[in-house]
Amino acid sequence: MTTSDLPVIGFIGLGNMGSGMTRNILRAGFPLIVTDARPEAADELVARGATWAEDPRMVAANSDIVITMLPTPKIVDAVARGEHGILAGIRDGGTWIDMSTSVPEVLATIRAEFFDRGLVLIDAPVSGMSVGAANGTLQIFVGAEAAEFARVRPVLEAMGDPERIFLVGGAGAGYAVKLLINQLWFSHLVATSEVLAIGASAGVDLGVLRSALIASPARSNFLEQDVLSILNQGDYDEGFAITLACKDLGLSIDLARSVGVPVELSSLVEQVYRRALAQYGPTAGEMTPFKLYEDLMRRELRLPQLGEPVGAAGPGTVHETVTLTEGQMPHVAG
Numbered sequence: 045m046t047t048s049d050l051p052v053i054g055f056i057g058l059g060n061m062g063s064g065m066t067r068n069i070l071r072a073g074f075p076l077i078v079t080d081a082r083p084e085a086a087d088e089l090v091a092r093g094a095t096w097a098e099d100p101r102m103v104a105a106n107s108d109i110v111i112t113m114l115p116t117p118k119i120v121d122a123v124a125r126g127e128h129g130i131l132a133g134i135r136d137g138g139t140w141i142d143m144s145t146s147v148p149e150v151l152a153t154i155r156a157e158f159f160d161r162g163l164v165l166i167d168a169p170v171s172g173m174s175v176g177a178a179n180g181t182l183q184i185f186v187g188a189e190a191a192e193f194a195r196v197r198p199v200l201e202a203m204g205d206p207e208r209i210f211l212v213g214g215a216g217a218g219y220a221v222k223l224l225i226n227q228l229w230f231s232h233l234v235a236t237s238e239v240l241a242i243g244a245s246a247g248v249d250l251g252v253l254r255s256a257l258i259a260s261p262a263r264s265n266f267l268e269q270d271v272l273s274i275l276n277q278g279d280y281d282e283g284f285a286i287t288l289a290c291k292d293l294g295l296s297i298d299l300a301r302s303v304g305v306p307v308e309l310s311s312l313v314e315q316v317y318r319r320a321l322a323q324y325g326p327t328a329g330e331m332t333p334f335k336l337y338e339d340l341m342r343r344e345l346r347l348p349q350l351g352e353p354v355g356a357a358g359p360g361t362v363h364e365t366v367t368l369t370e371g372q373m374p375h376v377a378g
């Protein structure tokens with residue numbers, strides 16, 4: 045099937061994440077066969093040497109390892125089971141890695157149902173946003189047996205930071221870890237939005253407030269790094285649509301329910317996210333819940349940029365006469 049020693053990789057789902065991941069698989073030298081519901085999503089990859097397949101069945105039939113990077117568990121299931129789906133093409137004993145943010149049930153049910161086919165089904169969802177997918181620096185959380193993990197690790201290393209590719213447990217553990225990371229990050233976002241909105245409304249300088257929080261026990265990676273895309277550029281990360289963020293929050297709460305853990309806070313965070321979805325539409329960025337608070341205040345929260353008189357940049361700044369220098373810039377980790 046392949047002229048090189050590397051396995052042929054089949055990839056389904058060439059969206060914000062999959063487009064970068066596939067470019068890096070190609071770059072690493074793996075033969076690549078792809079498909080997507082939007083054929084135009086493959087144009088650039090095909091120009092770079094990938095092969096287009098009409099449907100997931102053809103991808104699976106012509107590859108050694110199938111990878112999916114799809115929006116929801118329902119779509120993953122449909123892409124597997126459809127008449128032209130993965131299960132119709134994959135050979136007995138074949139390997140399928142689902143890198144979507146999903147729930148354990150989909151692969152678990154297929155594993156049980158098709159037990160006699162000896163399929164190797166691995167969950168390996170990721171963190172790192174579309175920029176990490178493009179740069180090949182994703183963090184990857186793998187649920188698999190150790191031997192299976194070792195076998196597929198080279199292709200994972202083509203997409204992720206080798207230092208941050210973790211075997212986190214057996215089947216399903218990767219999905220669980222990923223959902224919990226997102227749950228906590230979304231909670232950080234909502235909590236930080238509230239705190240900055242209160243502080244700025246109370247007349248505290250936004251940069252001073254943020255620096256004080258970072259220097260305190262309330263510090264977080266979100267305050268130090270992630271919120272800066274909003275405070276500096278007004279960027280709410282459209283690379284990850286809020287509709288997918290709401291999907292993840294729903295899945296995380298489902299997971300909590302399935303293991304009998306009441307999660308009042310997670311449910312509240314989910315509702316704030318759903319309000320932002322209703323307000324700004326499904327393709328708005330994952331950080332638009334922050335904007336809900338800005339809209340309530342009728343002002344944007346922005347830090348003054350280097351060399352700019354404080355107070356001139358945006359309504360989030362209050363003091364008037366200082367000019368920021370390098371030493372006063374917000375602390376950015378890394």
Ligand code: NAD
Binds near residue numbers: 056115143
């Ligand atoms: P996306 O919506 O940008 O891309 C999904 C792709 O799947 C699209 O190209 C779409 O055409 C394709 N697709 C949908 N249904 C299909 C079908 N039936 N058959 C074939 N192709 C189909 O989504 P994304 O942002 O790339 O996210 C993909 C997964 O990764 C999601 O589970 C998401 O939660 C997760 N994720 C996203 C990010 C991010 O920052 N975007 C980060 C980490 C994890």
